[in-house]
Amino acid sequence: MVLGFANRGKRPxxxxxxRARIAARTALRLMSSGATVSVICCGGAVRDTRAEADLLAEALRGMGWLGDIQYDRESVSTWENIANARKLVGDPDMIAICSNGLHAAKARAYLRRQDPRLGGLLVPTDDYRFGGMMLFKPIFAAVGLWKLAAARRVSRGTQSSGV
Structure with missing residues (x-):
């Protein structure tokens, strides 16, 4: 599963x-170990008229990914990304959630909450590359920690917004 990011404009x-590069690296690693891989691109048209899923797929194809791609074009939140992608996964042997680190951690927590059986199939992604998105990482870290903490508060029964 690769999770979309709000995108203005017609190009990724x-x-x-x-995030598409993370998905491509992860898919290639899993395929090299003998796995059959289908990439699920997640995300609706949040900031423009094109679904994030289509933008992710365009980026994957532009990187040379020739494998199967499935689409969730309806999601407008991380919770919905996971809920809608679950309908597409079938009966997998493993699941990788591709995004920046803290966003993927939140999505993995959501998968475990929504379907503990599928949550037990999670495998690591190839999300770290030295110097990758270096200027964005402090922003992603701050926002990601805030949203991950909010998601944990909700799971413990205290009220939170902005998850």
Whole structure:
């Protein structure tokens, strides 16, 4: 599963291209170990008329990915990304959630909450590359920590907004 990022315009933005690279690296690693891989691109048209799923798929194809791609074009939140992607996964042997680190951690927590059986199938992604998105990482870290903490408060029964 590769999770979209709000995208203005008709072409994949830098964050969606970065997330697509993570998905491509992860898919290639899993295929090299003998796995059959299908990439699920997640995200609706949040900031423009084109679905994030289509933008992610365009980026993947532009990187040379020739494998299967499935689409969730309806999601407008991370929770919905996971809920809608679950309908597409079938009966997998493993699941990788591709995004920047803290966003993927939140999505993995959501998957475990929504479907503990599928949550037990999570495998690591190839999301770290030295120097990758270096200028954005402090922003992603601050926002990601805030949203991850909010998601944990919700799971413990205290009220939170902005998850």
């Amino acid at each position: 933005n830098a964050v969606n291209r970065w």
